[in-house]
Amino acid sequence: MTILALTDLTKRFGKQTALDAVSLDISPGERVALLGHNGAGKSTMMKLILGLLTPDGGTVQIAGHPPGSAVARSLTAYLPENAAFHPSLTGREMLRHYLRLRGQDPRGADALLEKVGLGDAGGRRIGGYSKGMRQRVGLAQALIGTPRLMVLDEPTTGLDPISRRDFYALLDELAERGAAILLSSHALSELEARTDRIVVLAQSRMVAQGTLADLRRAATLPLTVHLAARAGQGAALAQAFPEAQAEGDRLILACPQEDKLTVLERIAARRDLIADFDLSSPTLDDLYAQISGRENGRAA
Numbered sequence: 001m002t003i004l005a006l007t008d009l010t011k012r013f014g015k016q017t018a019l020d021a022v023s024l025d026i027s028p029g030e031r032v033a034l035l036g037h038n039g040a041g042k043s044t045m046m047k048l049i050l051g052l053l054t055p056d057g058g059t060v061q062i063a064g065h066p067p068g069s070a071v072a073r074s075l076t077a078y079l080p081e082n083a084a085f086h087p088s089l090t091g092r093e094m095l096r097h098y099l100r101l102r103g104q105d106p107r108g109a110d111a112l113l114e115k116v117g118l119g120d121a122g123g124r125r126i127g128g129y130s131k132g133m134r135q136r137v138g139l140a141q142a143l144i145g146t147p148r149l150m151v152l153d154e155p156t157t158g159l160d161p162i163s164r165r166d167f168y169a170l171l172d173e174l175a176e177r178g179a180a181i182l183l184s185s186h187a188l189s190e191l192e193a194r195t196d197r198i199v200v201l202a203q204s205r206m207v208a209q210g211t212l213a214d215l216r217r218a219a220t221l222p223l224t225v226h227l228a229a230r231a232g233q234g235a236a237l238a239q240a241f242p243e244a245q246a247e248g249d250r251l252i253l254a255c256p257q258e259d260k261l262t263v264l265e266r267i268a269a270r271r272d273l274i275a276d277f278d279l280s281s282p283t284l285d286d287l288y289a290q291i292s293g294r295e296n297g298r299a300a
């Protein structure tokens with residue numbers, strides 16, 4: 001089953017193509033990260049999904065319904081990049097208002113506040129909230145009802161590290177209950193363990209998509225091997241791995257994916273010289289830099 005289906009979705013603003021024939025399906029329980037440089041088309045894609053913009057080509061379907069329709073709206077929750085709230089209302093009053101708008105019992109406000117860690121601040125005016133607290137009000141608003149699709153535009157901007165961790169834990173919980181989640185972010189390192197699939201937009205086109213493992217396989221980036229010599233064996237180790245770079249008393253070796261086993265065999269064969277070693281895969285930052293760099297090069 002698919003909750004969100006984009007087919008050849010295209011949007012132009014005058015001569016500027018903001019989104020170019022993007023197709024994407026998201027299933028219940030999937031957490032998908034949308035990455036792309038400024039102006040790549042992420043917000044445009046989200047606005048098309050919400051029915052706030054009309055496409056120039058292609059289609060959007062939310063559980064089979066057109067975006068902006070009553071059913072699609074009841075299934076979709078949205079957290080905009082800079083959620084704005086009435087500063088003179090308290091967090092509780094604001095959420096009661098949103099609950100009423102969505103035809104729900106306003107007494108649910110306290111449970112929502114509790115859920116996003118604002119249980120103690122519900123009686124204070126939003127004007128006095130920090131940026132992170134306002135972001136949490138936005139998240140609480142997005143949790144009203146039982147959204148099947150959550151569209152979150154840079155939701156962790158302004159959140160401190162603990163709040164980010166709590167935020168992703170909440171997303172995990174929602175995904176476990178079957179919500180499909182599409183979130184954009186520039187904070188790549190925090191997405192590595194927290195999303196099931198990564199979609200990369202560049203120059204308005206989708207240039208890569210897959211799990212982190214898929215992207216790693218498709219990339220030509222090497223793994224990095226760190227070797228630490230046994231006492232007094234630094235020079236001998238450097239001779240055994242002449243292609244490595246020395247950094248203090250450690251050696252750093254770039255290891256192409258296809259040579260992984262060969263390099264491990266060489267390490268095992270020289271265990272007399274090696275006290276310890278580490279093997280690290282390219283990070284999402286490395287992969288993203290490679291993918292978007294490649295595309296920028298193509299566009300130049």
Ligand SMILES: Nc1ncnc2c1ncn2[C@@H]1O[C@H](COP(=O)(O)OP(=O)(O)OP(=O)(O)O)[C@@H](O)[C@H]1O
Pocket residue numbers: 013016017018036037038039040041042043044045
């Ligand atoms: N209302 C609009 N009118 C004209 N051009 C627009 C409009 N909205 C977006 N664009 C253009 O479409 C392109 C994609 O913009 P979009 O806001 O979707 O990018 P983004 O990936 O969300 O960027 P950011 O990371 O900066 O939020 C940009 O070139 C932008 O200038």
